[in-house]
Structures are given as structure tokens and as C-alpha cells.
Amino acid sequence: MNCRDFLAEFEERRDALSQPARLxxxxxxxxxxxxxxxxxxxxxxxxxxxxDAPNDFDFRVKAKITGAKPANLQSRFFPILRYVLPLSLIVxxxxxxxxxTTLFFGNNGASQVADAVSQTPTIAEGPLxxxxxxxxxxxxxxxxxxxxxxxxxxxxxxxxxATEERETQFVSIKSVKKPxxxxxxxxxxxxxxGNSRVKAAxxxxxxxxxxxxxxKTVETxxxxxxxxxxxxxxxxxxxxxxxxxxxxxxxxxxxxxxSLAERSGIKVGDVIEAxxxxxxxxxxxNAKKIEVKKLTVAxxxxxxxxxxxx
Amino acid sequence: xxxxxxEITGAEVFQKTVSLKDLSDxxxxxxxxxxxxxxxxxxxxxxxxxxxxxxYRFLNDYEExxxxxxxxxxxxxxxxxxxxxxxxxxxxxYRIATNLAISEIRKRKRRKLISLTGLFQFAGEExxxxxxxxxxxxxxxNLIESEQSRTIAKAIATLPEKYRAxxxxxxxxxxxxxxxxxxxxxxxxxxxxxxxxxxxLLREKLENYF
Numbered sequence: 001m002n003c004r005d006f007l008a009e010f011e012e013r014r015d016a017l018s019q020p021a022r023l024x025x026x027x028x029x030x031x032x033x034x035x036x037x038x039x040x041x042x043x044x045x046x047x048x049x050x051x052d053a054p055n056d057f058d059f060r061v062k063a064k065i066t067g068a069k070p071a072n073l074q075s076r077f078f079p080i081l082r083y084v085l086p087l088s089l090i091v092x093x094x095x096x097x098x099x100x101t102t103l104f105f106g107n108n109g110a111s112q113v114a115d116a117v118s119q120t121p122t123i124a125e126g127p128l129x130x131x132x133x134x135x136x137x138x139x140x141x142x143x144x145x146x147x148x149x150x151x152x153x154x155x156x157x158x159x160x161x162a163t164e165e166r167e168t169q170f171v172s173i174k175s176v177k178k179p180x181x182x183x184x185x186x187x188x189x190x191x192x193x194g195n196s197r198v199k200a201a202x203x204x205x206x207x208x209x210x211x212x213x214x215x216k217t218v219e220t221x222x223x224x225x226x227x228x229x230x231x232x233x234x235x236x237x238x239x240x241x242x243x244x245x246x247x248x249x250x251x252x253x254x255x256x257x258x259s260l261a262e263r264s265g266i267k268v269g270d271v272i273e274a275x276x277x278x279x280x281x282x283x284x285x286n287a288k289k290i291e292v293k294k295l296t297v298a299x300x301x302x303x304x305x306x307x308x309x310x
Numbered sequence: 311x312x313x314x315x316x317e318i319t320g321a322e323v324f325q326k327t328v329s330l331k332d333l334s335d336x337x338x339x340x341x342x343x344x345x346x347x348x349x350x351x352x353x354x355x356x357x358x359x360x361x362x363x364x365x366y367r368f369l370n371d372y373e374e375x376x377x378x379x380x381x382x383x384x385x386x387x388x389x390x391x392x393x394x395x396x397x398x399x400x401x402x403x404y405r406i407a408t409n410l411a412i413s414e415i416r417k418r419k420r421r422k423l424i425s426l427t428g429l430f431q432f433a434g435e436e437x438x439x440x441x442x443x444x445x446x447x448x449x450x451x452n453l454i455e456s457e458q459s460r461t462i463a464k465a466i467a468t469l470p471e472k473y474r475a476x477x478x479x480x481x482x483x484x485x486x487x488x489x490x491x492x493x494x495x496x497x498x499x500x501x502x503x504x505x506x507x508x509x510x511l512l513r514e515k516l517e518n519y520f
Contacts, residue, residue: 011506012487037513037520044462044516045481051366053358054376061354061383068384 006031014042229284232275235292239308241266249273250280264295264308271298335399343390354383357400360483361407367478368411370467378414382407397492404485404493408475415471458519465515473508480505 001024009021010031017025025032054060233250236243240259243250252270255262272280274296294307330352333341341349361382366375385406386393393402466478479485479493491501513520 007506008502011502011509034513037517038509040520041462041509041512041516042481044458044519045466047456048367048459048463048482050359051363051372051375053362053379057358057362057376057380058351058354061380061387064380064384065387068388 003028003031007034010035010038014039229286230290231282231284232272232280235275235290236261236272239292241272243272246271260308264306266295266297266306267299269299272296273298273303336395339390339393339395339399342387350387353386353399357403358383361403364404364478364483365407365411367463367466367482368408368474369414370463374414378410379407381410385410398489401489401492404479404483405495408479408493412471412475461519462512462516465512468515469508469511473504473511476501476504477508477512481509 001020003024006021006024006028009017010025025035233243236250240256240261241252242254242256244253250272252266252268252272255266255268272295274280276291276293277296292308294305296303296305298304330338330348333349333352335353335356338349338353342353358379362375362379365378365382366372369375369378382403386403389406393399466474466482469477476490476494476496479490480487485493487498487501487505490505491498494501496504
């Protein structure tokens, strides 16, 4: 037996050494010294008093357990709360946004889009319909399939207060402008867009002078009893005038051939200032009936009044 | 409902006490899981002193040892659902106590107390943990130790962390090598090696007593 084997056996068995181990210890001074010293260490360790727990040990443990229960529950649920709370908050915010968007487009859509159309030059640059505008207007209903931008929003006839319309105007214009412009770029010669803007206000009755051709007079529409806002640009479009916005002014860009405007003497370059004495405004008009008899026009630095005639 | 139905007679209490003492650790754990607080009381009665003694020999600080022993039982209580009976309960509870004691040692190290010893450390000397001895007298007169006992306790408490737990478990608590290996979650060879190294370090520390 060598020293290594002796130490291994000595550390495991302490005093219960085998005969070869005992012989090696007697022959090897180093191993004997080690065994003596280690035995002394063990004796010292064995002489250590056993330390008992205090008398109130159980009571204090139970108190800690009772006190730790809420914290334990909290730590158990904390990972759930950590993720569920922010997620539910995000879902709530998105739901609120979706609800508001639906509310705005559902109730104010028609008026906001009409307002946006009247203020957006790119839209006003579109060609007018070749067909007879009044007749087209009579023949149409509320289905606005030709204009994707207005399609989703023109059906509702509820009228919101003007303050609400102003607040939501920017949002409505931005959301509607793109599809309208894109549709024009794709089909620049498509006449249906020009009509569709008029169709957006189908529930309002526009009365023209009594001496006009009966076929070109709009009297009754399918839902004429409702009130839908209509803009001045749409009224001008209806009588055959296509205008372009110059700051706050509306300059005649084109006059539709054989239209009421052309027969009445409206010319390209005229600036339309008022309809029946009422100045043009970007705000939509909420009225069941709008009577159009004369236009106030600025032409060559002169202000003239043109009475519509057949 | 008659209250006498809930009264427990002295014989029943005696029977219950006797039966708890006869139950194994695993049976007591199962009873505790079912809501029997008395069963957990019996577990505490069995292990409170060994665990307190083990941690005390580990840290050489009685108040801290009692506090950590109590924390050990609190953790055992809240982890009962996760306890598997593949290991002996004693192994399980000693492992929790060891982990708590090691955490406490590392916490002390983070307090930078070791830098105080570094001031007086000579070049080439191995850095030692700073373990201030607990100078407070123990609450029980029976616990008053001799000078020799305080010396060996201090020598154990100043051993490096990885050697301290194995030698306390083996030579103080009398655990087998296999049990020590399971508690420390080490291989048997590594455990024997560490215990042997710890004994050698102790002999070197106590050479003045030979």
C-alpha cells in the first residue's frame, strides 16, 4: 500500500483501518503524522457542542409563512400581470381608436369628404361629365360606387354639429384624398368621378329658375327628406362649372358645353364670388332645398351678376 | 351543529402525536400538502436543530444561522408542491440550507468587507474571505464553547466556500459521501476530493494545536 491509498482509506474509515493500512501507517512517518493530526482535528470537531434552535423557532417560522403568503401570491401572479396588463392596455387603446374612426367615418364622412373635395385642387381638376348634369343627378341614388374615397362614408345622413366637423376635417381629408387622386391618375378621362361628387349630395334638392327646361330641373330625389350637406363647388359643378381653387377664390376652369352655365354666359377665367348673393364658403350647406338663381362673378376686375337662364 | 363533535379528546391528541412521529418524512410532506399544519410542525421539530447547527457551523454566526434556518423552512413550505420524493427529504432541506448559506456568504463578499483584510495582506498570500467571528455569547449557557471549540469553529468558518459545505456536512453533520455529493450536487469523486482538501487546510490552520 502506498501513501495515497492509505490516505484514501484513512479518510473514509477513520479508525477502522485494514491490516495493510495499519502496517503502512506504522512504517511511514508522514502518513503516521497525518493520521495523528487528522484524528486530533476530528476529536476537536466531535467536541463541538450541538447548537439547538431557539424555543420560538416554530412560531417565528409560522409567522414568516403567514407574512410571506401575500408576497408569494404576488410573485406567482406577477409574471402574468407583467404581460397581460400592458397588452390589455394596448388592446383598449386600439379598440378606442377603431371605435372613434368608425364613428367619424360613419357619421361625418359625407360632409368631411365633400369639404375635402371642395378644398383639394387635384380633385377639382377632374373633367366634367359629358352627359347632362341635371339629368344624371336625378337619375342617381346613394350608391357611390364610382368614387372609392367617398364610397364608405356618404351613406349616412346624420348631421353633426359644425364644431365636430371642423375638428375631424383634417383626418377626413387626409384619408380620402389619396384614393380619389389615385383613381383620377388611373383613369384621367373617366367621367364618372365628376358625377360622383354630385352624387355625394343626392339627398339635397336643388331648385333652378322656374323658366328652365323641366328635363334639367332637379326636384325630387329618393331620399330628399333627409338632410345631407352639399358644398358650393358641388352646386357649381351641378350647373356645369368646373372651378379651381386659388387660395380662397374659385376660378372657372372649364364650362361644360350646352350646360346651364354656358347658356347663361359663364366664361373660363371668371371668379365665382357668390351664389344668390351668398359668398362661397368651404363649409358644407345643410339644407333640404337650395335655390340657385344668379351668380356673382368677377370678370376683368369687374363684378357682374349673371342670372341663370335656359 | 353540536360543538362536541369538534372536540378532540386527550387520547386522540396523543394518538395523533404518536402517529405523526411514526410517519416518514415523505408521509409528513404529503400530509402537509393536504393541509395538515401539524405534519409540517413535526418536520420542523425533526430538522430545526440540525439545520440551525449546520448553518451555524457554516457561518459561525448564531443569529444569522437561526434566521437562515427559518428561511429554509419557509422555502420548503412554499416549494412543497414542487418537491419530488426521488431524493431523501433530508438531502432536499440541506441543499436549500446550503444554498441560502452560500448566498449569505456571497452577500457578505459583495459588501466589500474583504478589502479590509486586503490592507494587511502580504504579497503572495492567498486572499481569504472576511468572516468576522461572532463575539456575542450564545443564549444558552450550555452552548458556551471552550477555547479549543471556538478555534476549530473559526477555522471551519474561514475555509473557502467550496470546501466549507462538504466538510461540515461530512465531519460535523456526519453525512455519508453519497449524501454530501447529492446535497452539493457534485460527483462523488469531486466531493471526496474537496473533503480531503478541506481536511488538509484545517490541519494547516490548526498546526499549533498538534
